[in-house]
Amino acid sequence: MNGRKHHIVVDTLGLLLGVKVLAANISDRAGSQQLLSELHRTQPHLKLHLFADGGYRGKWEGWVKTNIGFDVEIVQRPDANTRGYWLPEGQELSEAQIKTFRGHREFVVVKKRWIxxxxxxxxxxxxxxxxxxDLLPETTEAFILLSFIRRMIHTLAAFADQQAVAA
Structure with a gap:
């Protein structure tokens, strides 16, 4: 994935709704705007509720709501933006405060991030x-589509096998 960023939109089951492969010098926000614009143009009937991490808070979130019409929910760790603490002289950091710094944090489940x-x-x-x-980003996009299609076929085949055994 050198030199390129892969932007994907999936539903909560992990089924692919859209993919866009762009140059690495295009920001995540700009790339996702291109993908969402294309998705909205090609499938205007979709009404999505997007889950995005904290890096998308602010202008991007407003842009999606006004230009695309999708709902946006920002999900992130509760201690995601902790940069430091001001303490009175002589007071030490508590163990809970130390654990909010990168490198000291414990695992926290972040809603929908795993998808x-x-x-x-x-x-x-x-x-x-x-x-x-691949020379062209469109070729990489095609192979991502093929990967998700293959995954769907395997899932459907496993389901069909279960139904055949049950019958």
Whole structure:
């Protein structure tokens, strides 16, 4: 994934709704705006509730609501923006305060974050997507689509097998 960023939109089951591969010098916000604009243009009937991390708070969030019409919910760790503490002279940091700093934090489940992380993990199973072999971003997008199609076929085949055994 060198030199490019992969932007994907998936539903809560991990089914692919849209994909856009862009140059690495395009910010995540700008790339997601391109993807959401394209998704809205090609599938205007979709009414989505987006889950995004804290980096998308602010102008991007407003842009999505006004230009695309999707609901946006920002999900992040409760201690995501802790940079430091002002303490009276002589007072030490508590153990709970120390744990809010990067490198000292404990694992915290962040609502819906695992869905996207799981989808990127699925993509990593495809050897073709582990390296940047393709000259055109459209080729990489096509292989991402193929990866999700293959995953869907395996899921449907497993479901069909379960139904056949049950019958």
């Amino acid at each position: 996207v992380e799981r989808c990127f993990a699925w993509l990593s199973f495809d050897r073709r997507l582990n390296r940047e072999y």
